[in-house]
Amino acid sequence: MSTLGIDHLGLTTANLPATRDFFRDVLGWRETGSDPGYPMIVMTDGHARLTLWARRGNGAFDRHANAGLHHLCLAMQSEEALGAAYARAQAMAGVEPEFAPEPNKNGPAIHTMLREPGGCRIELRYTPPKDTA
Numbered sequence: 001m002s003t004l005g006i007d008h009l010g011l012t013t014a015n016l017p018a019t020r021d022f023f024r025d026v027l028g029w030r031e032t033g034s035d036p037g038y039p040m041i042v043m044t045d046g047h048a049r050l051t052l053w054a055r056r057g058n059g060a061f062d063r064h065a066n067a068g069l070h071h072l073c074l075a076m077q078s079e080e081a082l083g084a085a086y087a088r089a090q091a092m093a094g095v096e097p098e099f100a101p102e103p104n105k106n107g108p109a110i111h112t113m114l115r116e117p118g119g120c121r122i123e124l125r126y127t128p129p130k131d132t133a
Helices: 017-024 079-091
Strands: 009-013 032-034 039-044 047-056 072-075 095-105 112-113 119-126
Touching: 009 017, 009 095, 017 032, 017 039, 017 119, 032 119, 039 112, 079 119
Parallel strands: 009 047, 072 119
Antiparallel strands: 032 039, 039 047, 095 112, 112 119
8 A cells, every 4th residue: 555544634614713613622632733824724633633724605515415525533532522522512602413422323333423613514433442352
């Protein structure tokens, strides 16, 4: 293979400050860079890196009609961390939950899907480690 994984993922958002606040306040990510003239903000959780871009214009992304990112799925450390992040997301203005944490299909993974204030669909998912005993 010639690739080493994803260096970063770029998300275009309708509300750059609100999307930054979602990643920072709901998920605990930190800002590592920005360019107000572009405008863009770089965020990380220490493992993954996202570049958040301000959308120009007002055309909405339709996940059924447009090519592009359907959603971003983030792995959570535990079921408790997933529940706590969901509670913080519900308390944040502009977040639109699609469904509360529930088993993904027949489990054992638990997940939730929501739209952050800038309009991007985010899945939060916890998959318990496989029992190796």
